[in-house]
Each structure stands twice: as C-alpha cells, then as structure tokens.
Amino acid sequence: MEKNYLILLYYCYAPIEDPEAFREEHHLYCLENELRGRIIVASEGLNGTVSGTREACEQYMKDVKSDPRFAHTDFKVEAHDRHAFAKLHVRVKPEIVHSGLGHLKPYEKTGTHLSPEEFKKLKDQQDVVVLDVRSNYEHNVGRFKNALTLNIENFRDFPDKVKELEQYKDKKVLTYCTGGIKCEKASAYLLEQGFKDVYQLHGGIIKYGIEAGGEDFEGKCYVFDNRLTVDVNSVNPTVISQCFVCGTKSDRMVNCANPVCNKHVAICEECGWELEGACSPECMAIPDKREYDGSGYYQKGMNGYNPAKGLKRRHDDITT
Structure with missing residues (x-):
C-alpha cells in the first residue's frame, strides 16, 4: 500500500x-x-x-x-x-503536557539529552537505572527491557512518585517516554529533587525505533492516534502484554467499547469480537456502548465539527 x-x-x-x-x-x-x-x-x-x-x-x-x-x-x-x-x-x-510542574523551564535546565545510539550503549551499564515516565496503560503494552516503571494513571502523578526513587539518587537515571516531551519535565524535576546524574532519551521511543532499530524495547509503543500502538523493535521483538480478558499473550490495544469505562488495555482478537470491544461482560451489556469494528479505536462523532471553530476570523472570510 x-x-x-x-x-x-x-x-x-x-x-x-x-x-x-x-x-x-x-x-x-x-x-x-x-x-x-x-x-x-x-x-x-x-x-x-x-x-x-x-x-x-x-x-x-x-x-x-x-x-x-x-x-x-x-x-x-x-x-x-x-x-x-x-x-x-x-x-x-x-x-x-499536563504535569503540574509549570514552574520548570526545560529550555533553561533539564536532563542531558542522549541520542538513540548513546542511550543504547549506556542503558545496560551497572550504575544505570532506566526509568519509564509514562502511564500504566502505556508501559503495560511496551517498555524497555529491565526498565523501572511507576504506577501512575496520568503524568501529573509523576511528582508524587519521585519519593519512591530515592534509592537511585547515586545512579545514572535514564528517562524515556513516547516522543521525549514528558522526559523534559520529568528529568528537570528529578534534578530539582537532588538527583545528580539525569539523562533523557532524545526523541523518545519513536526516534529510538527509527534510528536504533528499537533493540530491547519489548512489546509495542502506545501512540495517541487511530493506530493505538506501533511496532518499534525490528531487532529482537517480543510480546509482553496479556489479554485483559483471557490472559493469553496479546499486544492488540483496545479502548473499552463502554465509553464510561474507556479502559486502554490489551485484548486478543477473539475476546475483542466475543465481547464486542468491551473489556468485560458488564461493559458489553451497556446499551450505549460504542460499535466495535475490530480496531478498538473509536472516532468521536463529528457533532457539527467545524475545523475553523475557535478562529476569531472566519476562514471563509479570509479566503474569499
């Protein structure tokens, strides 16, 4: 294609x-x-x-x-x-990016940027800890081998979890996320909290896949568009996530068809069709659940969507 x-x-x-x-x-x-x-x-x-x-x-x-x-x-x-x-x-x-750390200015001070190749060479050294700063639903479907993950639902929860990292203050801390943006604030905050040797994967997982073949990234990378997940590792790929319903290995990310639940979880193809895109029989029984087409992605209705909405000047006034 x-x-x-x-x-x-x-x-x-x-x-x-x-x-x-x-x-x-x-x-x-x-x-x-x-x-x-x-x-x-x-x-x-x-x-x-x-x-x-x-x-x-x-x-x-x-x-x-x-x-x-x-x-x-x-x-x-x-x-x-x-x-x-x-x-x-x-x-x-x-x-x-919503972090609650608006006082930090990464263009003034942040962790040292590492290219994908530099990150690859450094990540397995003994005095290094690799830290995933993403949310649970993201690192559950894919993460670097031996990476430290945090139990957070949203990035704004990150500052509250830093106290759990005190034991790593004397190590090199290598942060990573999808495209690099969260690491700018996360690494800056770690420095502010007294961590001395803080780095970040420049360009994030996506750039690492493009430039370093994604080696040792296990699973898939969650992305914020209609693809939901993308392959990263072309060197030694593996599947680490399990179907939320039956427990078999699966990296098919699905948004629960119940819009109130809306969980982002891995669901195998068989369970996806059996539960019509829901993550449980209870969610499947909801009358107004979204229609499942096998992708697990639900485009919001256009609902009178106007691409020029929000412009102080109307687009047609400008172009005519």
Missing part, C-alpha cells in the same frame, strides 16, 4: 509571548494546508501530533523550524497511507 501521508510527532519548549495570537495564526496555517491532529500552544512552547500529505508535512516542518524560537524542534516522522486524524484542534493550555 502506497504511503503518501506522514504523521509528525513533535514538541518544543520555547517561550511564546502571546499564545492566543500564535494559536490563531497556527490554526489558520493548518487549515490552509489541510493538516489534521492535535496541537497544544502554551507560554512554554508547542506540542503537536499531526498528519497530512507528504508535501504538506514537509512544508510544515520547514515553516515551523524557520521560526528562530522553534529552530531546534525535533520531528519524529512516520509514513502512513492516510490521515491519522479526522479533526484538527489547536488549543491554548497552561502547559504543553
């Missing part, structure tokens, strides 16, 4: 003086170039994952990096056969 689309994952911590004005301009740019996805704008920077034609995405990367504030933005690029998103949302928020 020909892959004429790209999916871009990126972030950049850099001061934005007027986030609202920037959001307006950026939203319009994405509309005019038929880009879809989710982009967060904050006074501390940008965080986005978008899809579009190869030509539109390549121009987008060029234009973003032409702004001196975002010149060092590292784009993770994956080819795809279609749009990975149905909608476009460009929003202003207090932080580009």
Whole structure:
C-alpha cells in the first residue's frame, strides 16, 4: 500500500509571548494546508501530533523550524497511507503536557539529552537505572527491557512518585517516554529533587525505533492516534502484554467499547469480537456502548465539527 501521508510527532519548549495570537495564526496555517491532529500552544512552547500529505508535512516542518524560537524542534516522522486524524484542534493550555510542574523551564535546565545510539550503549551499564515516565496503560503494552516503571494513571502523578526513587539518587537515571516531551519535565524535576546524574532519551521511543532499530524495547509503543500502538523493535521483538480478558499473550490495544469505562488495555482478537470491544461482560451489556469494528479505536462523532471553530476570523472570510 502506497504511503503518501506522514504523521509528525513533535514538541518544543520555547517561550511564546502571546499564545492566543500564535494559536490563531497556527490554526489558520493548518487549515490552509489541510493538516489534521492535535496541537497544544502554551507560554512554554508547542506540542503537536499531526498528519497530512507528504508535501504538506514537509512544508510544515520547514515553516515551523524557520521560526528562530522553534529552530531546534525535533520531528519524529512516520509514513502512513492516510490521515491519522479526522479533526484538527489547536488549543491554548497552561502547559504543553499536563504535569503540574509549570514552574520548570526545560529550555533553561533539564536532563542531558542522549541520542538513540548513546542511550543504547549506556542503558545496560551497572550504575544505570532506566526509568519509564509514562502511564500504566502505556508501559503495560511496551517498555524497555529491565526498565523501572511507576504506577501512575496520568503524568501529573509523576511528582508524587519521585519519593519512591530515592534509592537511585547515586545512579545514572535514564528517562524515556513516547516522543521525549514528558522526559523534559520529568528529568528537570528529578534534578530539582537532588538527583545528580539525569539523562533523557532524545526523541523518545519513536526516534529510538527509527534510528536504533528499537533493540530491547519489548512489546509495542502506545501512540495517541487511530493506530493505538506501533511496532518499534525490528531487532529482537517480543510480546509482553496479556489479554485483559483471557490472559493469553496479546499486544492488540483496545479502548473499552463502554465509553464510561474507556479502559486502554490489551485484548486478543477473539475476546475483542466475543465481547464486542468491551473489556468485560458488564461493559458489553451497556446499551450505549460504542460499535466495535475490530480496531478498538473509536472516532468521536463529528457533532457539527467545524475545523475553523475557535478562529476569531472566519476562514471563509479570509479566503474569499
């Protein structure tokens, strides 16, 4: 199947003086170039994952990096056969990733960045601990071999878990996440809490898969688009997750069809069809559960969705 689309994952911590004005301009740019996805704008920077034609995405990367504030933005690029998103949302928020650590400025101080090859060479050394800073549903389906994981439902819970890491203060701590953004705040916070030797995998799991073959990453990587998970390891792949229903090995990530439950868990194909995408008979019995198509991903209804919604100037007023 020909892959004429790209999916871009990126972030950049850099001061934005007027986030609202920037959001307006950026939203319009994405509309005019038929880009879809989710982009967060904050006074501390940008965080986005978008899809579009190869030509539109390549121009987008060029234009973003032409702004001196975002010149060092590292784009993770994956080819795809279609749009990975149905909608476009460009929003202003207090932080580009919700952490409750808004006082930290990674562009001033954060953990030492490691390239995928540097991370690969360092991760198995005796005085090193590899720390996964992602949520449970993410590391349950895939993580680095021998990595330390934290029992957290959301990244904002990370600061409360740092006290459990006191025993590792004298070690080299290598943090990692999906694309690198959470590590910027996580490693900065570890430094603030007295950890001396803190590093982060630059570009995250996605870049490690692209540039280092994903060696020793076990399972799949959870992603925040309609693919749900992606393969990372082309060297020594394995499956580490189990079907939430029957316990057999499975790395098929599914969102429970019950929208109230909405658990993100691995469910094998057989159980998926048997329970119509639900994670339990109880969730299957819910009258308004979502229709299961075998993917485990449920696109929210368009509900009068207007891609120009939120613009202070109407798109058709600008283009006519």
